[in-house]
Amino acid sequence: MLVPLLRQFLSQYARPIALLLVFQLVQTIAALYLPTLNADIIDKGVAQGDTGYIWRVGGMMLLVTLVQVACTIAAVFLGARVAMGFGRDVRRAQFVQVESFSQQEIGTFGAPSLITRATNDVQQVQMLVLMSLTIMVMAPIMMIGGVILALQQDVQLSWLLLVIVPVLAAVVGLIISRMVPYFRAMQKKIDTINGVLREQISGIRVIRAFVTEPRERRRFGDANTDLYETSVRAGRLMAMMFPAVMLVMNLSTVAVMWFGGHRVDSGEMQIGALTAYLSYIMYILMAVMMSTFMFMMVPRASVAAERIRGVLDTDASVVEPLQPRRDTEHAGVVRFEHVSFAYPGAEKPVLHDVTFEALPGRTTAIIGSTGSGKSTLLNLVPRLYDVTDGAVLVDGVDVRDLAGEDLGALLGLVPQKAYLFTGTVADNLRYGKPDATEDEMWAALDVAQARSFVEELPDGLASAVAQGGTNFSGGQRQRLAIARAVVRDPRVYLFDDSFSALDYATDAALRAALQPRTRRSTVIVVAQRVATIRYADQIVVLDEGRVVGTGTHAELLETCETYQEIVYSQLSVEEAA
């Protein structure tokens, strides 16, 4: 998983990487040349007491060092550029991918996991790339240099290399293969930590109200201990890596000494060659050490890469049409044609053969008991999910044939859970219409019965909104969410039980104010209260995912048993409590 990810995202950096390799090559050669100059200073300079020679060669040495420093800095520059650019690109690719997801894919991964994948996981791979580019590329150069020089000294003895290298590979491979599962578990456990904390923060009032801090602390403690234990196990294996490699390498020098000794004794090898051979083995050892450092990072990075690919390779279940229909004029007629919908893997469909039409200038209400599929039905219009069977049409065009942007521009959704974004009140209203003027915003707030409380805010439209809108009450939040849809002036309004947190007076005033605004728009309202919808031009009654009645309040009171039940139950609530 690691290699394809690297290949995909590093290919565009081929040039800087090539340049970097050149710099690293020069740098490494300079580094290999320095010991020779070292030796010269000692043998010819210090030994002879020739200060002039020392200065000369010393100067030369500094010059070589300067070249080396310059090349290293250039390499570091390029390396940092490429590695950080790589991280940026991968993060972006993931974010863009997730933006294309439907609610379903988000649910499958879980938001906490998607967040870790986009930051922590990318961080792991990015560090590996950086280390590889700045340090590890030297390893093969040193390794090859070492092997060539060793072969020059004695070919016969080099069978040892044929033993050492596979043994080393086996040791490193064994440890890594054992580490991978731990790292996989570790990233998952970071997800869990993320998830628990996210819940704790969003549920902080409930936690405090029920005094369940001790229980939450235990829950987090368990997740923490879990992560700790896995980290310790992974860490222990990691601790084994370096000593094991060192041991193999050290024992190979011993082997060189023993077998070389025999060759020297039999006169097949010079003693000088033996010491030289040893120092070249040391070069190889250095190179191996460097790559070991990298191999220590590889397992975690490859798990991270796997998780990143998991996101990138997941196809959104709701896909943009290849050739979107753009030719139609939009009036806002929404038509459900024999629509069925089932959540993937679910046995029973949520919606079953639903057919109705919502017309511009009319209000269509959907009513039914909890779990009857009202919200799901509404979610099919903006393609939060796609139908399993049948079709949802807007002005005669299947929503699946419309570009997401065009479709979205027609709709103004007020979700059940009024979610506001961090920023200001104005920012949130402009979410509905980016170029909304102040007047337009106030007009929308008027409709949503939100003017008075926004006016009372110290900074008015510029007042801050906390994440999710938690610094507003439920009713205020809902009204702001409605204003956000109203300012958009959409062809089709979708209200998903959006009036539930409002008191009756506000509810009524809001509906009255909405009327002139929606004279030419299609309004689809999902509601619980009969009062909210009784004046609707058309009421669709759902029961267990099926349409059991369509008509006006009066008609349905006559004909639809389920509707009657709903109405009478509410009356009894209102009156008899």
Add this chain to the structure above:
Amino acid sequence: MSDQKPTPGEQASPAAAPERPAVQAPPRRRPGGAGGGPFGGMGMPAEKAMNFGPSLRRIARYLGSERWRVVLVALLTVASVAAAVAGPKLLGSATNVIFDGVTSKMLAQYFPAGTTSAQAAQALRDQGETTQAGLVESMKGLVVGEGVDFHRLAVIIGWVIAVYVAASVFQWIAGRVTTMVVQNTVRRLRDEVEAKLHRLPLAYFDKQARGEVLSRVTNDIDNVAQSMQQTLSQLVNAVLTVVGVLAVMFWISPVLALIALATVPVSVWVATAIAKRSQPQFIQQWASTGRLNAHIEEMFTGHTLVKVYGHQRSAIEDFDAENEGLYKASFRAQFMSGIIQPAMGFVGNLNYVLVAVVGGLKVATGQMSLGDVQAFIQYSRQFTQPLTQVASMMNLLQSGVASAERVFELLDADEQTPDPVPAVEVGPVRGRVAFEDVSFSYTPDAPLIEHLDLVVEPGQTVAIVGPTGAGKTTLVNLVMRFYDVDAGRITLDGVDTRDLTRAELRSNVGMVLQDTWVFKGTIEENLRYGIRDGRTVDEAEFVAAAEATHVDGFVRTLPDGYATVLDDEGSSVSAGEKQLLTIARAFLADPPILILDEATSSVDTRTELLVQNAMNALRRGRTSFVIAHRLSTIRDADTILVMEHGSIVEQGTHDDLLAAGGAFARLYASQFAGAVEDEGDAVVGAGPVPPQAG
């Protein structure tokens, strides 16, 4: 929460106030960014300069509890360094044995086999070959013609193997112990952060984007761990090597040692000069990571809206802006700190040439032997190498400290006022709640509640009505002590609630909030959530509660029943069902005082009737505060508080208030005008519930 009499500068901004939005506007991120997707990272203090030293010491203090392990790591490192140094020395003597063998073979051309080294040396000296005689004489065990003494070689090699194995084993154990040290510390950090979250005032969470807090616990702490893991072992190793080598150098030549020592301040200067420039970049890098995390978190949470409102593009644009910022900061940080190593290498080479020149002069003037200078030059290499290592570790260390500071910043955030010690224990609560001359405001300049007096006798129901935003939730917040009153006091059974621990107070109050909240776990776990530790609820009671709140019905239709796992978004159940679950949760908690905050608003009306009945049963014998929008739910309340613009404008029973013809009467009229005018007869016909004056 905040102090009772908060000074304007100190008081935490009450952004959490549900009915009253924050007044102290956190700095806006992009004033001109019209509609470009509001974005997280508010309330974050501007990136502060790093307190490198103090923060490092603070990390070191965390290691304090691990000091024996740290000492063990140091000892093991000493042992493994010693063994690693001894290895090449022993290997050198192995070379000598081979060299002896070669020499003995060579000498066999001139001397009969079996001649000892002393005899051969004497013979050579006699021939006038004094240099070779000295060499041969030094090879003590040499016997002419024997060749390489493989027995001796085997013994030496055996030792070398033993030493190397020992070095590796020491290193391995040191690595394991280091892992323990690091993981223990990091686990403690995570634990402290989480514990801290429970002590922070609610306002904190409204100012801080959730993703930002999460980033500190995952990304930053992870970075601290990785930095520590690598620096801890290497730092000990490097420092030991520097100290050891320096000692040997002074022993050989103090003058040259001083020259070498001069490298240290230069190195430190170079390293700090670079570090000074890279530090802000590291701070920036991790701050950007936090902001990016916050943006991602918010966009993923509000995904539906982003999609339907067609804001994917602006979400991506905002992401790009932050992402680019992170890219730039991390590039600069990595580049700057990456310069340290080559720069240090240059300083090392400079030092090398200097030592060679001065040493060469000393040899020329006969002050020092060639061998000593040669050894010294080798040592000076060994000296600068770990110095470079330490300097380049600054890189990791800076990154780690930058992350640690972000964690410390969270740990140092102002907490709510601590619980009193010793706290009053109320014992079994009767449920008398009294507001005595209570004044409260979220901000000093906007008074909200002033001089409120209210007594709720045990078992009474108080209904709070009024338009949305009138301050109803604030009243409840004060009962729960989510906020503390500014003046006056609230008592529970005559005891000031501030004299109780928050846990004691809240465990006597059951609350059903507007915002339903379920956590990842089974339905049963979610329902049992409110049950106090030590209280057991058996299966029959559990099912009875579930039935009473109409949870049982829909749960039984789910394939896994009560074992159905809810995810954190709670998407496997509808909003209404979620509401039922939270009601059942309060039911099972069985508290003497109950707060119902618009709890039934998302439940369909058929279910609502049944829930109402269950709620009435639940309210029996309990002091209840009901925030309701439907007047029908409160007709039998003992007291109705009518709130407008943060103050109580009317107070009385249903009938009293209707008769008074004030705000409540208007509210009442508007509700029925807007809602059920056709059924008006029915409403009137239902008749008023007999007043139960309280």
